[in-house]
Amino acid sequence: MAETMSLIAGRSSKQGTSLCAGKLEPEYCEVTSTVEMNVNDMARLGLKDGDRVRLRTEVGEAVVHCKGRDAADLPLGVLFIAYGPPSSQLMGSDTAGTGMPLSKNFEVIVEPVTGQSIGEEAR
């Protein structure tokens, strides 16, 4: 089952503290490879915390872990991920003449993943 949702890439406290430890270190990679999702969306897709999902746009894809957020905190159909290489894989390069690629509120196709590890899938 795949669904189209809206992805917000942004800052988080853990992303900020872990990047100080090193952007190539496991903690930073983990923080930036976790997408937050409305718990009702997760239930509908048959997902639980820690499951893997593939996020796909017309320019790229990334496989990340998912983590449930209360329905009051994150609207249905909206995803949040800390900035990092996985979110960058999904951004288009068209800046509409501004220099800024769309990094927030862009559409991604979400589908549950089984099998391979994050390292093998994320590309």
Next chain:
Amino acid sequence: MSENIRTVENATCTFCGCVCDDMILTVDLDEKRITRAKNACVLGRAWFSEHKHEERPYALIRGKEASTAEAVEEAAQILAKARFPVTYGLSDTTCEAQRQALAIADLIGSNLDTTTSVCHGPSGIAFEGIGESTMTLGEVKNRADLVIFWGGNPAASHPRLFTRYAVTPKGMYVPNGKKDRTVVLVDVRRTPSVPVADIFIQVKPRSDFEVLWALRALVKGRRVSPSIEQRTGVALATLEDLVNRMKSCQYGVLLFGMGLTMTRGRHFNSGALLALATDLNEYTHFVAKPVRGHGNVTGADNIVSWQTGFPFGVNFSRGYPRFNPGEFTTVDLLSRGEVDAALIIASDPASNFPRAAVEHLRKIPVIVLDPNPTETTQLAHVAFTTATYGINVPGTVYRMDDVPITLRPAFESPYPSDEDVLTAIKNRLRELRLARGGAYGAGATQKVAAPLPSD
């Protein structure tokens, strides 16, 4: 911990644009690490505590260890041969280093862009069209009785913006701190910043412009249809209440984040917010300011603007600065495959840029200056290890409200500063230019009358 301890008073944290300059650092000089950072937020504590002296090569050329001098020569040769290079980054280094990078860009006819182009670049574009009703954070602390955060999550990105300037501190005209202020937060999701706010307004994604324009209409006394709620998720009554608060406050401030600049509308969103602040000055004192991320991204804006007249996305190919976002901004230059070399200072575009841009970075010679290993240093042709500004390197940075602040470093680094390396590259480029008898880059054919020896 050793007994060789030093205390640094009024040190500056350069993790984010708050640039808090009231740190009290305890430094173990033998172990070369900071053991305590009093007054620091969670991000500042990580910034200081994770900074450890590690033995890394001074430089790498094609992955092999090299001296700084060898890497300077290699970098200068790459830049001298490039026809259409880009100089990029600069938001996490001193103003002194930024000046040297700009001098290199000017010398070689390079594109010059900073991380502003993928941060508040759209706000920079909006400033040119609308203007900015500006302030310092000291004014906010002492005067603001209505504080509106729009499209940002300072609890995660700028924690001390709340406690040092905009929410809880007691000020001259707000003696009771938070009790004298109304705090509003506007965002598309309920973030960790929401508990700080008295009023949370949740807008539908991609609806900021419509909400801002409706507020402008209401400020001017125009009618707004109740259907605005269907489009934006915000009830007309909520907007009317906010407008009443904005028009009746003594000193209002809009602090806006990348929730406006990185989403649909980009510079139109920032422009709408800046126009709203301007409109409100018909009724009261109202200011607006972008909340800036990196420690000296505001310095980059100031230095580039001071020297070229433009804040980012500048091109020197014709021997004078031209500004054109979308043409001379780095994501565009790389994604279109136009540049043939890149000088990257204190930035990690290989991690943060779209895929097409990173793919081009892998095809061209890249020179990187960074204290730490990153995705970008890994793909670089020449990678310099440099000392960390603020912790090892003195100099000047600009706080997000354009206030310059002097750095007080904690201990010395064995590595050179960005300024040292960039100055050496610049000097070597000057020597090479004298030797070849003319200009560099795409402008070389226009500026040089006689054929060059190397041609």
